[in-house]
Amino acid sequence: MSAPVVIGASPPPELTASVGGRSQLRQMARRFRRDKFAMAGLIVVVVLCLAAVCAPLIAKLTGHGPNQLFPNELNTVFGLPTGPSMHFWFGVDESGRDVFVRCIYGLRTSLIIALLSAAIATAVGVTVGMAAGYFGGWLDTLVSRWVDVVLAMPVMLFAISISSVCSVTAAGCLGGTVQPGISLVVLLLALFTWPYIARIVRGQTLVLRQQEFVHAARGFGASHLATMFREILPNLAAQVIVYMTLIIPNNILFEAALSFLGVGVPQTTPSLGQMIADATNGSLFIYAWWLMLFPGIFLLLITYSFNIVGDGLRDAIGQ
């Protein structure tokens, strides 16, 4: 130590410059960056998201649109599609459309739906969970019971039910507010995933509510709303981010499953699940394996990498 230590004096400048508090999020980011698998997963996620965003650009570069037909590419003898080649990297489908371009567009659909529904579910789940944990009492009981009920519902069957009932006429349900298509899928996904977040947030809020800084804030005259959003919410952020990252791959798979069964996005929107469903028509995929393999690989890649990122984030806050 170069300078003599005097009790009561402020620390020497070289110490103040290096000592600083790190927020929970910063610590989490630091640990995450050190995890090689997590970073690899993050890179794949970013690359795939970029590809999805640039879908129209990719379509223009290859010269093939997602719904453009190239009937000359079909095997002229039987009318069967041709496989991967120089011009069509992933081959063509039974109508003569470029599978590669359709995969990118399908990835785009999946990501839009998954991210949108995850955002809505997080917003609803955090608000409801925080309110339940903070105020307690009958609100807490009501929310907890409601969460239990939603979690007990057979999700796939309800999704199929609502989709079928609202597809009977073009008018949709509830006077036209619930239309079959992307908005319905997003709504359904958000509806069935917000309880997961609400439950976690409620548990965390119950713990945080007892902490001293919350009492201090209230003592200074902060309203309930201010306390919740300024004191409790920042401390929930890390956990919420982790769970949101884990909900996204689930949403991607669920939307793909719904589209595969024919109750997801409409036929006109390219969807990876629907491409795989089309490949099963007449067992076409046994011959034209590229119709089934490549959309599935895209789904697997995006889901796997999101899961790795989620695991990495969970390890980063858990330590």
Added chain:
Amino acid sequence: MWIYLVRRIGWLVITLLVITAITFVIYFVLPPVSPAVLFAGKEATPALIATVEKNLGLNHPVWVQYLLFLKHLVLGDQYGWPGLGFSYVNHASVLSLIGDRIIITATLAIGAALIWLIIGIPIGVISAVKRGSAWDRASLGVALFFVSAPAFWLGLVFLWLFWDKLGIAAGTGYYSPSQYGVWTWLNHMLLPWITLALLYAGWYARMTRGTVLDTLREDYVRTARGKGLRESRVLIRHVLRSCLTPLLTMFGMDVAALVSGTVIVEVVFNLNGLGQWAITAVTSDDIPSVLAITVLGAVAVTVANLIVDILYVYVNPRIRYR
């Protein structure tokens, strides 16, 4: 403990009421057309619609309709118990249409459940014990693969690879043991079982690994080792016992959820179980069938919840003396 049971059963009844109410709202209140038109199907004559209206009691107020719906469900209607109504599109009572299919779905579910338990849990335990080793990393990676792969895609890949290219697996379709013999039945159930099981096996392996890792840090494990017990005894007698409770909860819920969860595998492998019937019903506008299967699925999950909670009381003595 009895108070706890009574409370749980009371809660079960409330949950069932809420879920049936939600299902009722979806089918009777949500649609833009009258439920009678919905239920009667696309080629309905006005006379048929009138009959359906009378059967469903649509002249009465909504809450009376709901009570009628409940009463049919619990007490049965003219077609048997439970009263699931009549499918006007297929000209048969819903009960008769789904009777045989339940067995197929149950076979698929139970077979897959056994397989994923046998594969998933030991792999998870071994991964936890050998934490950080090559085995651990490899099994985690593989488990994550099966958790991330879409089930329907996996089934198709298996069919393409093992049935077409390698010729070692049987094709799609269900062949009942009584008609075709046990061997054919088994052969055709193998791929569906494995496809369904692998997804859950991956999940269970990860969960088991996490739970075992947490338990290994507990004080009583240190005590057991300190006493000089063999590692295998510590593992099996002390660690696994406390790990089993969260797994039991998950398992109960998962099996019940399989009522709806088998839909994908049934469609891919062309097994005429409940799931495939639900999809066929949707595409052919057979709304009463979809309604029936939804209610059955919801009831199954809720009842399984209750059973798991009751078993929990026996597994976890702390609850007994509340």
